[in-house]
Amino acid sequence: MPQLAEVVPLTPVDGSFTYVLPLKCEFVAIPGARVVVPFGRRNVMGVVAERSEGEPDGLKTIEEVLDGEPTFTKELLDLTKWIADYYICSWGEVLKAALPKGLIWSPRAQNGTPVRIKTARHLRLVEGVDVQATLAELKGRKQKALVEALAEAGTHIPQTEALRVSGASSATVKGLIERGWVEALDVEVERTSDAMSAAIDTPKEVALHASQSDALAAISEAIEAESQTTFLLHGVTGSGKTEVYIRALKRTLAKGKTAIVLVPEIALTPQTVRRFRAHFGDRVTVLHSRMSDGARFDAWRAIRDGRYPIVIGPRSAVLAPLENLGLIVVDEEHETSYKQFDPAPRYHARDVAVMRAYRNGAVCVLGSATPSLESVANARAGKYVLLRMPQRVPVKGREAAPLPSVRVVNLLREKEIRRLKGALSEELRDAIRHRLERREQIILLQNRRGYAPVLTCENCGHTPECRDCAVSLTVHKPKRQLRCHYCGRAERKPNVCPVCDSSELVFLGAGTQRVEEELAAIFPAARVLRMDFDTTTRKGAHRAILDAFGDGEADILLGTQMVAKGLDFPRVTLVGVVDADTGMLMPDFRATERTFQLLAQVAGRAGRHDLPGEVILQTRNPDHPAIRFALAHDFDGFVEHELAERQAFGYPPFGRMIGIEFKGADEGSVRRLAEAWTSELANDAQGVAILGPTPAFVSRVKRQWRYHTLLKAPRSVPASALAGFVRSTIERTGPPKKGRRINVDVDPVGLF
Secondary structure, eight states, X not given: OOEEEEEEESSSOOSXXXXXXXXXXXXXXXXXXXXXXXXXXXXXXXXXXXXXXXXXTTOOBOOEEOOSXXXXXXXXXXXXXXXXXXXXXXXXHHHHHTSOGGGSOOTTSGGGSSOOOOEEEEEEEOTTOOHHHHHHHOOOHHHHHHHHHHHHHOSOEEHHHHHHHHOOOHHHHHHHHHTTSEEEEEEEOOOOOGGGSSOOOOOOOOOOOHHHHHHHHHHHHHHHHTOOOEEEEEEOTTSOHHHHHHHHHHHHHHTTOEEEEEOSOGGGHHHHHHHHHHHHGGGEEEOOTTSOHHHHHHHHHHHHTTSOSEEEESGGGGGOOOSSEEEEEEETTTOGGGBOOSSSOOOBHHHHHHHHHHHTTOEEEEEESSOOHHHHHHHHTTSSEEEEEOSOOOXXXXXXXXXXXXXXXXXXXXXXXXXXXXXXXXXXXXXXXXXXXXXXXXXXXXXOOSSBSEEEETTTOOOOBOSSSSSBOEEETTTTEEEOTTTOOEEEOOSSOTTTOOSOEEEESOOHHHHHHHHHHHOTTOOEEEESGGGSOSTTHHHHHHHHHHTTSOSEEEESGGGGSSOOOTTEEEEEESOTTTTTTSSSTTHHHHHHHHHHHHHTTSSOSSSOOEEEEEXXXXXXXXXXXXXXXXXXXXXXXXXXXXXXHTOTTSEEEEEEEEEESOHHHHHHHHHHHHHHHHTTOTTOEEEEEEEEEEEEETTEEEEEXXXXXXXXXXXXXXXXXXXXXXXXXXXXXXXXXXXXEESOSOOO
């Protein structure tokens, strides 16, 4: 009976397709293997999902098998299928997202894949060579030095190293090879990310405090029992969550298991990797999207081959090709950066981590000082086991480092009484001055990059907007540019208003560049480092900035939300939030939660060691719940307040949501598509509230008009049923006409 294969093409087209296996492929085209198949008018890459037998009538034949062994294990095949089903996208889109670019077949690339294995020339003595006899026969000093270096190494070493040690030349090598004493070979070289290039530190021995010990005991018991348990580790900032992770990892490795550690920001990866490598050495590697194609290709293959039992990285690392998984840690589990926005699959790495651990009989630890309300609700419902660490790690002379004191500065009052003109209030300036005098360090958060958010004409009110997006352009002063933070378009900043020719152009608001300029004017001797998207685009920039600050080469670290998470510097005693209102008033039911979390997290960077800390929040809304609860370090009070609001309106965690985005270049056709599609959906979705369609908050991005429809349902409606409503509508309406798109976002974390 002819052999057939179900192949999932790595395209947005849903489903798998049956192909005939040629005889030469019968023993290699096994489930999980990559193949090249004819699909429509072109060849595409796909993955074999399963094998079968049947009649080949009318079926196309697999063109090529790319793998000698499967790229995807059965576990990863099953997980990616679950992701596709839950997040309403094609299985092929998920499989493609799980692969590094170096493994994506392209008809234009040599050998089908765009990245090659990198090799370096190594040298070694030919087996059986008598070293002493050889040295006696050689007359050249450099020849002898090279033979001695290879003999001392006992194995092959890079030719560059051999030449450096011996002082020999390539001509010397050529002569020894011709005489049959030395041989050359090409050895694979692993390209590594910048986070892996730092020296491995000596681990510090730390005594656990009581709540750390209790948390570790519970997690360790589950690891030993190989229990499918998810823990919510709620520990205040500075309570020692990372030390608990490290010890849990040691238990995991002792059982011969592997582990994944997720961090929310690539910026946190170098500091996290350094600390973990201090304990686990070369058993740790990183995996993230900002690595070079070659480095990610090498790391992925090394992980699959079992060389690294611990993988650290942002959300995509949750799909690392580890086998025998025993533990997944999701640090700062509340962070919205764990949610993929575009393109599909629009998965949430935290929720995928919980599912992957469950499917593997592994333990999952979700850690945060400000857990998401969804995770809090899951703990209250008994789905997660709640572990609390309510105190900071003890420091010299005290039982525990106290949480920093928090002061609020009312910016409206400052402007009224003190005629505040800059971004920094007198109180914040004084606090910075005192720390500089005491040679202590400061972190300043301004969660808005650029120089000023808006340039406007005082004469006619004109504000330059992006030609491709419905947003104002942000001023970037160093290059005299106006930039769009949605599409990246840049224009020369005008000297006069393009509408009325007035020269009265003024900047409204302050970004990180403007705050940096103000700091330089007020504190000319202070050493300031700025950390935002504009200063961290170069390879290694994250690590260089954090290392410099950690080494005391700067007094002030100014940045966007990058500086709010996971950083631990002993001499930071002041944290200033330049504008605590940024993001607070967005039209999104999660805006208050995100603001509270950001403020609580950045506040936690102060006073983590011997020196007491202080936090100053500048705001125009001092009575806002996010400010009030952050001021008191009152997470529990905030949770009760916010859960009551969510329950009243049926928002998560009390309800389910799916967002539908309609996009296209013509506004009218996009609106009509949204109206027709939403109307079709309403015919089928019983018991589901359908809101919209309405123009998106930012109605046009990259020349694409955007409309949104929102589905809301109570928790009593199963997630599979809600997904079924959407899938059936997609099937009935078919794909949209060329130039228009429909994007589905299950469990959206942003509604604008």
